Amino acid sequence: MSRPSDESRVPRRFSLEGRDPQKWQQVKNLKLRRDPICQIRVKCQGAAASQVSHITPVSGGGSPYDPDNLRSACRACQQWTIRTASLRVHP
Numbered sequence: 001m002s003r004p005s006d007e008s009r010v011p012r013r014f015s016l017e018g019r020d021p022q023k024w025q026q027v028k029n030l031k032l033r034r035d036p037i038c039q040i041r042v043k044c045q046g047a048a049a050s051q052v053s054h055i056t057p058v059s060g061g062g063s064p065y066d067p068d069n070l071r072s073a074c075r076a077c078q079q080w081t082i083r084t085a086s087l088r089v090h091p
């Protein structure tokens, strides 16, 4: 069910657009160390987080590196936010 190719296929447009990938990696690792448990919890009940997503999407004016605009997410919840975000951006 979880294919390794999913990650690179789905969020590329969202994860790299307008961002420094190296800096993002740093910010992301820091966030995951601070909050290792999923903070979205629409698809889980507090699973281990492996992703970091923006509370306010960068495309919607959110700050890409501000810790206050970040939340840890498990894979399932991250997929969910990407899907809802893309629905919002492209109705």
Ligand SMILES: [Zn+2]
Binding pocket: 038, 039, 040, 041, 042, 043, 044, 045, 046, 047, 073, 074, 075, 076, 077, 078
């Ligand atoms: Zn989750």
